[in-house]
Amino acid sequence: MDIFCCRLLDTVFAIFLGLCLALLLLFFKSFFWKQDIRARNLPRGSEGWPLLGETLAFLWPHRSNSFGSFLQDHCSRYGKVFKSHLFGSQTIVSCDHELNTFVLQNEERLFQASYPKPMHGILGKYSLLVVSGDLHKKLRRVAVNFVTASKSSSEFHRCVDRLSVSMLESWKGRHQVAFCKEAKMFALSLMVKTLLSIEPEDPRARKILADFLTYMKGFVSLPLYIPGTPYAMAVKARARLSSTVREIIEERRRTSSAAEMVSIVLDILLGGYETTATLMALIVFFLAHEPASLLQLKEEHLAIRQKKGSEEPLNGEDYKQMEYTNDVICEALRCGNVVKFVHRTGRLTISSGWKVFPIFVGTHLDLTLHENPMKFNPLRWKDKAMSKKVMPFGGGLRLCPGAELARLIIAFFLHHLVLSFRWKTEPDDFPIAYPYVEFKRDLVLEIEPTENHS
């Protein structure tokens, strides 16, 4: 019995040991296999300094119509897709158009928008860029409905026309204008008027503008919540903006909660005002350096104006005639790169937790996709396949809902600009990606009225 007991214990122990060993082996096998798969599937690259990674080099300012030395250097060393360490996370950086399309088209399935945590403090918890799933769908629908209604409303067309004319009227008698500032005022006044029915002269419009400028500065600042820092001021400006906007929309609220509605209004303001103003500035800059494109643009608008009374406002039918104008806008989006990249996180086992950055500038200036990519040439848009080779408005579930609205606003503004003024830029001024595009010298223009506007 004793011997039997001992043998039984030995056998149980042996089986137990065997099982443990097998489990251990399985664990190690799967661990190393995963490691191996990970290593085999991850692109080459470098992770830079501990903690800091390569963030500073990645953010190093460069002309927005160029790759910048970081992308140039890494792409030539590792190829269009490489690994790095950016904003505190291991990151796969992609300048490959096919991969970028794949990432954006698989939002919520394989990838997810993931903007850095400090940005959430400024954007607020209901921002479209922060929420996902059903809440994203619901809030996005409100934004899309707003944009769709505005885009086709004759009241909105008249408003864009009137604001363009009054901005250019205010240039009369001047020899110089700081265009970036003018464009920001124009875009914000338009958004505030359309979203909240507030006239640019209303004191609340000035309050919103002042708070918005502080709010925007928070995006390009260090996320330090210490009183007096741009970040802390931006968070406070957002709170003030929220209460101003809340007061205005309280009585117009329908299906969404007040907090959600306020957030949508701020999203549309944030998404629409700075980007539209930047694109206006880029177009004005490129046209100043491409007289042939400017001439062709002017001819298109002269032809449109000749069919109308001299002060008759533009309408939807006129917009349909602005084909070359739209090619100019597309080309400025490709060359100027208003949005350099977007933030995503992988949800796949292999890339789970890794950030993925689809870099738009990488594909917009890709030699294998575009002939002479650094050249501003609107005529390349005669090729209808061009729209499949760029993604200035992103793609997939988060495709910019304001794309068409921005095009229409800018087309109307360009109509009045090219018919009213000639302009020159300063020799040492150009667009820089910080990564938000700014002009080195605020795009100060030397202006002169055209014959029909003197």
Ligand code: HEM
């Ligand atoms: C030149 C003009 C513009 C450019 C280049 C631009 C670019 C973009 C890009 C790239 C995204 C995608 C972000 C991502 O995937 O993470 C986006 C999203 C967005 N844009 Fe625009 N945008 C422009 C104008 C506008 C305008 C005029 C509006 C509003 C009237 C607007 C409202 C938005 C909103 C609300 C989102 C968030 C969409 C979502 O997450 O579902 N944008 N924009």
